Amino acid sequence: MTTLALTPPASTGRRWLVALAALAVFILVDTIGLIPFRAVAGDWTGLPRTAALAVVGYGLNLVLPLALAAVLFGPRAAPGALGLNGSILTGLAVGVAGTAVMLAGFALTAPYTPPDDAFNVLMRRALLPGIAEEILYRALLFGFLFRFARWGFLPAALVGAAFFGAAHLYQGDTPTAALEAxxxxxxxxxxxxxxxxxxxxxxxxxxxxxxxxxxxxxxxTFDEAAFSSATANALRLAVIVVSVVITVAAARRRGGRVVRGKAWLWGGPAA
Incomplete structure (x- = not known):
């Protein structure tokens, strides 16, 4: 396939090719991604299990999206196509500001109970899945559909939301809790x-x-059924409100929002 510039392809056929390729790579990684890790790591614990998860478990979440981006846009442009060339400091600053309300809420309503093996637990349940899932679900699936295939924001985001929500059904131990999850x-x-x-x-x-x-x-430690907790859900919604306020304010200083007008439904980003 001819290398594309880091802009949406001009023809409808090429845009659908980008969309179908992104969906195919996403489904492949989402389906088989952790199988090699389970086969290799077995009952490993501690740092060896964490290292295996990083390399074997989540390696495909980075390698295959980068490979697809390299084919579509060229090797040098591949990190940019996945948003990896953005400022890490900006990301951290926005994230800290946006989630501070949740931290404050948890500190006031729930006991601070760090796990015994805090480093490995946080690596395996926070840092590694956070990075791997965002590259797969947001940078690849949503990003390629919205940014390059020029789907509207809502169609592209809702496809990713359906997969993402389904992947977290296990967090509910009853049908109602699973639906809330x-x-x-x-x-x-x-x-x-x-x-x-x-x-x-x-x-x-x-x-x-x-x-x-x-x-x-x-x-x-919140409770056994965190997704049924009104307080937990209220804190999530508070994070959404704060993040929207911060982001809209920043967008105004930059000259306007990306998702506006027809871009909500079709035609890709407006900026």
Missing amino acids: FVMTGLGAVVFAWLYAEWRFNIWVPIAFHVLMNGMWELF
């Missing part, structure tokens, strides 16, 4: 996609939110 994580996927777009496709912004929020769940 699906809705809340699906909503989070839409918000993370919006943050990714509005921060000019800087994947480190949603990564920071994802990692920090996951980490808080590991450091505080």
Whole structure:
């Protein structure tokens, strides 16, 4: 395939090719990604299990999207196509500011109970999945559909939200709790996609939110059915409100939002 510039392809056929290629790579990684890790790591514990998860478990989340981006846009442009060339410091600053309300809420309502093996637990349940899932779900699936295949924001984001919500159904131990998990994580996927777009496709912004929020769940004990907790859901919604306020204010200083007008429904980013 001829290398494309880091802009949406002009023809409808090429845009559909980008969309189908992104969907195919996403489904492949989402389906088989952790199988090699489970086969290799077995009952490993501690740092060896963490290292195996980073390299074997989540390696495909980075390698295959980068390979696809290299084919479509050229090797030098591949990191930019996945938003990896954005500012890590900006991502961290926005993430800390946006999730501070959740940290404050947890500190006031739940005991601080860090796990015994805090480093490995936070690596395996916060840092590594936060990075890997955002690259796969936001940078590849949503990003390629919205940014390059020129789907509208809502169609592209809702496809990712459906997959993301389904991947978290296990977090509910009853049908009602599973549905709440699906809705809340699906909503989070839409918000993370919006943050990714509005921060000019800087994947480190949603990564920071994802990692920090996951980490808080590991450091505080809320209850056995966290997704049924009105307080927990209220804190999630508070994070959304704060992140929207911060992002809209920043967009005004940059000259306007990316997702506006027809870009909500079709035609790709407006800026």
